[in-house]
Amino acid sequence: MLSRKELFKDTLKKAAHAWKRTVELHLTEEEANLLRLYIDQPGYVDLHWVMFVPAIKGQGTEEQQKKWLTMAYKFQIIGTYAQTELGHGSNVQGLETTATFDPSTDEFIMHSPTLTSSKWWPGGLGKTSTHAVVYARLITEGKDYGIHGFIMQLRSLDDHSPLPGITIGDIGGKFGSGAYNSMDNGVMRLDHVRIPRDQMLMRLAQVTREGKYVHSDVPKQLLYGTMVYVRQTIVADASRALSRAVCIAVRYGAIRKQFGSKAGGPETQVLNYKTQQSRLFPFLASAYAFRFVGQWLKWLYTDVTQKLESKDFSTLPEAHACTAGLKSVTTSATADAIEECQKLCGGHGYLNSSGLPELFAVNLPACTYEGDNVVLLLQVARFLMKTVSQVASGKQPVGTTAYMGNIQHLMQCKSVVNTVEDWLNPAAIKEVFEARALRMAVNCAQNISKAPSQEEGFEAAVAHVQLIIVTKFIEKLQEDILGHGVKEQLQKLCGIYALHLIHKHLGDFLSTGCVTARQGSLANERLGKLYAQVRPNAVALVDAFDYTDHYLGSALGRYDGDVYSALYKEAWKDPLNETVVPDGYQEHLRPLLKQQLKLSRL
Amino acid sequence: MLSRKELFKDTLKKAAHAWKRTVELHLTEEEANLLRLYIDQPGYVDLHWVMFVPAIKGQGTEEQQKKWLTMAYKFQIIGTYAQTELGHGSNVQGLETTATFDPSTDEFIMHSPTLTSSKWWPGGLGKTSTHAVVYARLITEGKDYGIHGFIMQLRSLDDHSPLPGITIGDIGGKFGSGAYNSMDNGVMRLDHVRIPRDQMLMRLAQVTREGKYVHSDVPKQLLYGTMVYVRQTIVADASRALSRAVCIAVRYGAIRKQFGSKAGGPETQVLNYKTQQSRLFPFLASAYAFRFVGQWLKWLYTDVTQKLESKDFSTLPEAHACTAGLKSVTTSATADAIEECQKLCGGHGYLNSSGLPELFAVNLPACTYEGDNVVLLLQVARFLMKTVSQVASGKQPVGTTAYMGNIQHLMQCKSVVNTVEDWLNPAAIKEVFEARALRMAVNCAQNISKAPSQEEGFEAAVAHVQLIIVTKFIEKLQEDILGHGVKEQLQKLCGIYALHLIHKHLGDFLSTGCVTARQGSLANERLGKLYAQVRPNAVALVDAFDYTDHYLGSALGRYDGDVYSALYKEAWKDPLNETVVPDGYQEHLRPLLKQQLKLSRL
Structure with a gap:
C-alpha cells in the first residue's frame, strides 16, 4: 500500500540492511x-550481481576485472547493464x-544520437546505479565495428x-501495484560523454592507442556461457513462482467450500471438483516438472562451462537452444498458471492479500526480458530446422536432440x-512426445517456403521443449528418491504433466x-484417474515445497x-479504513446526496 | 500514480462532476x-445503476419501486447490491x-451469525453507499425460507x-495499480439490525403482518431478465476492452521495428512478421466477432423481455444458457488477449503509460464476477446435455440450439x-462448427458417468458458444454493410476468427x-493467406473503432x-523523477557506497 516513492525508498532500505x-x-x-x-522484491542489487558483475567477468580483461570487480564486490560502486534502448529491444544489432574513438585524447565519446537511442529499461539505472556496462556501436577510424560493451561512470560518488x-x-x-515498481528501471541520454579508452571491455577485441580495431584470440563463444547461466536462473525462478501460486491455490481449494450434493446440505471442498482438479493439478505437476528440469539445467551449465x-564448442548450439527454449516455455506457462490460479481462487484471488496479484505482476515480465519468448522459440525452431537437415545428411545429433537420430523409427512408429493402463508406461509416453x-x-x-511456416516452426519448438521437460521428469524418476511413497506420488505427477499436454495439444498428436x-481418449481417462489419485496428497505435495507463511505472503x-x-484482518489495514467517513465526503458525496451540487448556468 | 486514498477521492470527485x-x-x-x-473508471455509481436500481425494479412491489427508486434516481440515496459473503460466492443458496421476522415489532432482524457470513466484495459498500439490497436467509415462524432481498439503510444521511x-x-x-482500487469494495457485519417489514422486496413473495410466508402469483422467471441484461452489458464491455487492446497493439506494431532482412539494413515493422500476425490478427477478428454477437445479444434481451x-417462458432456458456462455467465453478470451497484446508490445507493454496494464487489471475480474466463468460453462454444459436428451426424444430445439435438430446429418457428415479456397465458404465453416x-x-x-465427463462438458460448452459467435458473424455478413469494400474486409476477419479456432482446437475437430x-492443414494455409490480406488494412480496421487518444490512454x-x-514524456511525470537524487540516498545508499553501514557487533 506504499506510494511509488515510499516503495522505492523501502527497497533501498532493505538492500542496505541485507548488505549489512x-x-x-x-x-x-x-x-x-x-x-x-528471500527478500523477494525486485531491486537494483539484482542487476548489479546478475548482469553487471557477470558482464565484466565475461567480457573484461584480467586487468579490468581486477580493477572494477574489486570495487563492485564491496559495493563501492553500483552497476547496471545498459543495453536496450527506447526504440530497440531484442535486436541488439x-x-x-x-x-566514437578520439585518438587525440585516447577517449571514447559516448553519445545518444536520437531520441530512440535513449537507453531505456535497465533496472537500477533510474536512480541508483553509479556505473553501467553500456552497449554502443564502436566507431574508430571512421568505421562502425558494431556493438561493444563499455564501462561508464554515471553518477558522482x-x-x-x-x-x-x-x-x-x-x-x-x-x-502491478508493487512488483517492478520497487525497481528504478531507467532512461539515459548521453551527450558526447568522454571515457578513457581502457573502459571498453577488451577481452574479445581491443582498440589500440592509435585507434586500430584488433580481435583477440579469445573465442566469442565464451559469451554464451553467461546467457546459459542467466536463463538457467530464470527457469529456477519460474519454477519457484509457479510452486508458490499452486501452493496458495491448492491449500485454499481445500478450505473453500461451494455448492453441495444436495440443496441445503453441507458444501463441498472446491478441490474435490473435477473441473478444479483438471485445472489445478496440471499446474502442480508443472511445478515439479519445472523444478526437475531446472536442476538439470544447473548441471548443464556446469557441463557447458x-x-x-x-x-570444446561442439555442444554449445544445442545447449543454447535448449536453455532458450526452456526459458520461454517455463516462463510463459508460469505466468499463465499464476493468472489461472488467481481465477481458481474465485474473487478473493484478486485481493492483494491473496498474494497472487503481486506474484503474477512480478513474474509476467519474465516472458519478455532476457529474450522475448516468441523470438526465443523462433531461434529454437531455426536450430531444429538445421538439425533436421544435418540428420538428413548423416550427422549424429547431440544432447536433447539425440532422439532425432532415431528418425527412421520415429517417423513411422x-x-x-x-x-x-498403457498410458502408465513412461516409454510409451516418451515415444509419442519424441515422434x-x-x-x-x-x-x-x-514447408519452409509456405506462408504459415514461421508459426509451424514456433509450434515445433514448443513440442521439442515439452519433450525435454517430460524426458527430464522421467529420468529423475529413474533415480533413487528418498521418503516412503514419494516416488509413487511423483510418478503420478509425471503422468499428469505428460498426459495433460497430450490433451492440450491433441491436434498436434492427431494430425x-x-x-x-x-488413444487420446484413453489418455484423458487415465488423466481423470490420476487426478483422483493425487487429490488425497495434493496438500502434502504443496506443503513439501516448504514455504513459510511469511514468504508465501498470502491470506x-x-x-x-x-x-x-486472515482476509478479514488484512482488510482493515487498508489506508481507506483509517477513517470511517472517507476523505472526500464533505466535498463530493454530501453535496450530491443533499442535492447541493452547484449547478452552473448554461 | 495516486495513492489508494487519493485515487478513491478522485473517483468521488469525478462521479459528482458527472452527475452535475x-x-x-x-x-x-x-x-x-x-x-x-467514458469516465472509464470503476466506481460506486456502477453498482447503484447496474445492480441496486435493477434489483428494486425487478423484485420490488410497485409501492416499493415508487418509494425507493424516486430517491435513487435523484441520488438522494446511493445503493449497492450486497449478496456475496466472505465464505460464499457463486453459491447463493x-x-x-x-x-429473522419479529412479529412483536413488525421488523426483520438482520444479522451476520458468523465471520464467514460477513458481506464481502459489494462495490461501493466500503465507504460510499447509504443503502443496499442485502440478501439473507428469510426466517419466519421458525422456518428458513431461503434467500431473499431486503432494502437496508447502512449510513446516516x-x-x-x-x-x-x-x-x-x-x-x-x-x-492492478489503479483498476478496481478506485472502487470501495466493502465488508459489512450486521449485529441484530432491525428494519421495517416493508423493506423486504416483496414482488415475488411476502411476509404478512402475522409472519406468514406467502408466494405471490408473479412468476420467478421474471428475475432472469435482469441476469440476461447484466451479462449482455458485460459482453459489450469485453468487446470494447478487447478492441482497445487490439487498437494499441496493432498501431504500435506498425511503428515498432525489429530486425531486418539483412544485418545492418533497415529494420522491419513488427506487424509484418507472420508470428506477430498470427497472434494479433485473431484478436482483431475476435474484437469484431464479439462486437457483432454483443449487438445480437442486445436484440435477444429485448426479445426475452x-x-x-x-x-412466454419457453425460450428462457436457451436465452439464459446462451448469455451465460457468451459472458464466459468473451470475458476469458478478452482477458487472455489483453495480456497477450501486452506481451506483443514487448517490454513497453508493461509500462503503465502503454495503457495495457490498467486495461488488463480492469477486465480480468470480469472472468469471475457475475458468475465465475467455469461455473457458467458447466451450467451451459448441463443445459446442452438436457437438450441432447430432449432432441433424442423428438423435441425441437430452439434459438441457438436449433442446429441440434439436424442431428442425423451432423453426426455423420x-x-x-x-x-x-473451399475454406472461404461460410456454409462449410458453419457445418464443421455445428458438427x-x-x-x-x-x-x-x-460418457456422463465417467470421471472426466465434467471437463468434457466444459469443452462441449465452449464448442457450442464458439459456434454461436461464428454463426452470428456469418449472419451479420448477410446484411447490407455500408462503405466501399468494408464487407470484404469483414469477411476476411470472419474467416480468421473461424479458422484460428479450428487451428486452436484442432484436437476437437480431428477427434x-x-x-x-x-483439411486442418488446408485451413492453416488459408489462415496464413488471410493474415497477409488483412495486413494492409489492419491499422484502418482498428482506426474504425474510432477511439480518441484520450480514451485509449496509451502512449x-x-x-x-x-x-x-510520448513514452519519453510520460516517464518524467513519475513521482520518482521529482528529484534527481532519490529520497533515501542519504540514509540507505551513501552509507553503503561509502562502506559506512554501521555494523553491529555480533
Missing part, C-alpha cells in the same frame, strides 16, 4: 544469493548509441548527481497404447499420426488454513 | 450511461446472513456514519473441403472426425504514431 547482514555474517556468495531471494552530459531518470510506473574451458516433436520439425522443414483419437495460502480471519 | 453535468444537460438515461462509460449495529469497511487493495411480458459442437455434446452425454488432418496506441516521444 551479508558483511556481518560473512555470507558466502551462495548464501548472499539466497538472502536476496539495431542499437544506436555510439562510442560524492553526491550521487549525474555526471556532465548524462541525463537520467526513471521510466515510470509499471504493471567445463567444455568452454577446454575450448505407431503408439502401442491400447488400454487406459510428435520430430514429425513437427520435419513437416516444418518441408501427425502419433496418437489415434481412441489464502496459510499453512493453518485459517484463511477467512 | 448529467443534471445540467438533462441527459437521457442512455446518454448518462455513455458518460459513465449457501449464504449465511439471516433476516446526515453525517454518513454507519448506523448502529453495522460494522463496515473497505476490503483492501486489489489486482417481450416474451416475459407476455408470460464429412466436410467437403478439398482445397485451400463439432453437437458431437462433443453427444459424446459427453454418453470428432469433423475435419481431417489434411503506444497514439493515432499519430509518435509513440517514442
Whole structure:
C-alpha cells in the first residue's frame, strides 16, 4: 500500500540492511544469493550481481576485472547493464548509441544520437546505479565495428548527481501495484560523454592507442556461457513462482467450500471438483516438472562451462537452444498458471492479500526480458530446422536432440497404447512426445517456403521443449528418491504433466499420426484417474515445497488454513479504513446526496 | 500514480462532476450511461445503476419501486447490491446472513451469525453507499425460507456514519495499480439490525403482518431478465476492452521495428512478421466477432423481455444458457488477449503509460464476477446435455440450439473441403462448427458417468458458444454493410476468427472426425493467406473503432504514431523523477557506497 516513492525508498532500505547482514555474517556468495531471494522484491542489487558483475567477468580483461570487480564486490560502486534502448529491444544489432574513438585524447565519446537511442529499461539505472556496462556501436577510424560493451561512470560518488552530459531518470510506473515498481528501471541520454579508452571491455577485441580495431584470440563463444547461466536462473525462478501460486491455490481449494450434493446440505471442498482438479493439478505437476528440469539445467551449465574451458564448442548450439527454449516455455506457462490460479481462487484471488496479484505482476515480465519468448522459440525452431537437415545428411545429433537420430523409427512408429493402463508406461509416453516433436520439425522443414511456416516452426519448438521437460521428469524418476511413497506420488505427477499436454495439444498428436483419437481418449481417462489419485496428497505435495507463511505472503495460502480471519484482518489495514467517513465526503458525496451540487448556468 | 486514498477521492470527485453535468444537460438515461462509460473508471455509481436500481425494479412491489427508486434516481440515496459473503460466492443458496421476522415489532432482524457470513466484495459498500439490497436467509415462524432481498439503510444521511449495529469497511487493495482500487469494495457485519417489514422486496413473495410466508402469483422467471441484461452489458464491455487492446497493439506494431532482412539494413515493422500476425490478427477478428454477437445479444434481451411480458417462458432456458456462455467465453478470451497484446508490445507493454496494464487489471475480474466463468460453462454444459436428451426424444430445439435438430446429418457428415479456397465458404465453416459442437455434446452425454465427463462438458460448452459467435458473424455478413469494400474486409476477419479456432482446437475437430488432418492443414494455409490480406488494412480496421487518444490512454496506441516521444514524456511525470537524487540516498545508499553501514557487533 506504499506510494511509488515510499516503495522505492523501502527497497533501498532493505538492500542496505541485507548488505549489512551479508558483511556481518560473512555470507558466502551462495548464501548472499539466497538472502536476496528471500527478500523477494525486485531491486537494483539484482542487476548489479546478475548482469553487471557477470558482464565484466565475461567480457573484461584480467586487468579490468581486477580493477572494477574489486570495487563492485564491496559495493563501492553500483552497476547496471545498459543495453536496450527506447526504440530497440531484442535486436541488439539495431542499437544506436555510439562510442566514437578520439585518438587525440585516447577517449571514447559516448553519445545518444536520437531520441530512440535513449537507453531505456535497465533496472537500477533510474536512480541508483553509479556505473553501467553500456552497449554502443564502436566507431574508430571512421568505421562502425558494431556493438561493444563499455564501462561508464554515471553518477558522482560524492553526491550521487549525474555526471556532465548524462541525463537520467526513471521510466515510470509499471504493471502491478508493487512488483517492478520497487525497481528504478531507467532512461539515459548521453551527450558526447568522454571515457578513457581502457573502459571498453577488451577481452574479445581491443582498440589500440592509435585507434586500430584488433580481435583477440579469445573465442566469442565464451559469451554464451553467461546467457546459459542467466536463463538457467530464470527457469529456477519460474519454477519457484509457479510452486508458490499452486501452493496458495491448492491449500485454499481445500478450505473453500461451494455448492453441495444436495440443496441445503453441507458444501463441498472446491478441490474435490473435477473441473478444479483438471485445472489445478496440471499446474502442480508443472511445478515439479519445472523444478526437475531446472536442476538439470544447473548441471548443464556446469557441463557447458567445463567444455568452454577446454575450448570444446561442439555442444554449445544445442545447449543454447535448449536453455532458450526452456526459458520461454517455463516462463510463459508460469505466468499463465499464476493468472489461472488467481481465477481458481474465485474473487478473493484478486485481493492483494491473496498474494497472487503481486506474484503474477512480478513474474509476467519474465516472458519478455532476457529474450522475448516468441523470438526465443523462433531461434529454437531455426536450430531444429538445421538439425533436421544435418540428420538428413548423416550427422549424429547431440544432447536433447539425440532422439532425432532415431528418425527412421520415429517417423513411422505407431503408439502401442491400447488400454487406459498403457498410458502408465513412461516409454510409451516418451515415444509419442519424441515422434510428435520430430514429425513437427520435419513437416516444418518441408514447408519452409509456405506462408504459415514461421508459426509451424514456433509450434515445433514448443513440442521439442515439452519433450525435454517430460524426458527430464522421467529420468529423475529413474533415480533413487528418498521418503516412503514419494516416488509413487511423483510418478503420478509425471503422468499428469505428460498426459495433460497430450490433451492440450491433441491436434498436434492427431494430425501427425502419433496418437489415434481412441488413444487420446484413453489418455484423458487415465488423466481423470490420476487426478483422483493425487487429490488425497495434493496438500502434502504443496506443503513439501516448504514455504513459510511469511514468504508465501498470502491470506489464502496459510499453512493453518485459517484463511477467512486472515482476509478479514488484512482488510482493515487498508489506508481507506483509517477513517470511517472517507476523505472526500464533505466535498463530493454530501453535496450530491443533499442535492447541493452547484449547478452552473448554461 | 495516486495513492489508494487519493485515487478513491478522485473517483468521488469525478462521479459528482458527472452527475452535475448529467443534471445540467438533462441527459437521457442512455446518454448518462455513455458518460459513465467514458469516465472509464470503476466506481460506486456502477453498482447503484447496474445492480441496486435493477434489483428494486425487478423484485420490488410497485409501492416499493415508487418509494425507493424516486430517491435513487435523484441520488438522494446511493445503493449497492450486497449478496456475496466472505465464505460464499457463486453459491447463493449457501449464504449465511439471516433476516429473522419479529412479529412483536413488525421488523426483520438482520444479522451476520458468523465471520464467514460477513458481506464481502459489494462495490461501493466500503465507504460510499447509504443503502443496499442485502440478501439473507428469510426466517419466519421458525422456518428458513431461503434467500431473499431486503432494502437496508447502512449510513446516516446526515453525517454518513454507519448506523448502529453495522460494522463496515473497505476490503483492501486489489489486482492492478489503479483498476478496481478506485472502487470501495466493502465488508459489512450486521449485529441484530432491525428494519421495517416493508423493506423486504416483496414482488415475488411476502411476509404478512402475522409472519406468514406467502408466494405471490408473479412468476420467478421474471428475475432472469435482469441476469440476461447484466451479462449482455458485460459482453459489450469485453468487446470494447478487447478492441482497445487490439487498437494499441496493432498501431504500435506498425511503428515498432525489429530486425531486418539483412544485418545492418533497415529494420522491419513488427506487424509484418507472420508470428506477430498470427497472434494479433485473431484478436482483431475476435474484437469484431464479439462486437457483432454483443449487438445480437442486445436484440435477444429485448426479445426475452417481450416474451416475459407476455408470460412466454419457453425460450428462457436457451436465452439464459446462451448469455451465460457468451459472458464466459468473451470475458476469458478478452482477458487472455489483453495480456497477450501486452506481451506483443514487448517490454513497453508493461509500462503503465502503454495503457495495457490498467486495461488488463480492469477486465480480468470480469472472468469471475457475475458468475465465475467455469461455473457458467458447466451450467451451459448441463443445459446442452438436457437438450441432447430432449432432441433424442423428438423435441425441437430452439434459438441457438436449433442446429441440434439436424442431428442425423451432423453426426455423420464429412466436410467437403478439398482445397485451400473451399475454406472461404461460410456454409462449410458453419457445418464443421455445428458438427463439432453437437458431437462433443453427444459424446459427453454418453460418457456422463465417467470421471472426466465434467471437463468434457466444459469443452462441449465452449464448442457450442464458439459456434454461436461464428454463426452470428456469418449472419451479420448477410446484411447490407455500408462503405466501399468494408464487407470484404469483414469477411476476411470472419474467416480468421473461424479458422484460428479450428487451428486452436484442432484436437476437437480431428477427434470428432469433423475435419481431417489434411483439411486442418488446408485451413492453416488459408489462415496464413488471410493474415497477409488483412495486413494492409489492419491499422484502418482498428482506426474504425474510432477511439480518441484520450480514451485509449496509451502512449503506444497514439493515432499519430509518435509513440517514442510520448513514452519519453510520460516517464518524467513519475513521482520518482521529482528529484534527481532519490529520497533515501542519504540514509540507505551513501552509507553503503561509502562502506559506512554501521555494523553491529555480533
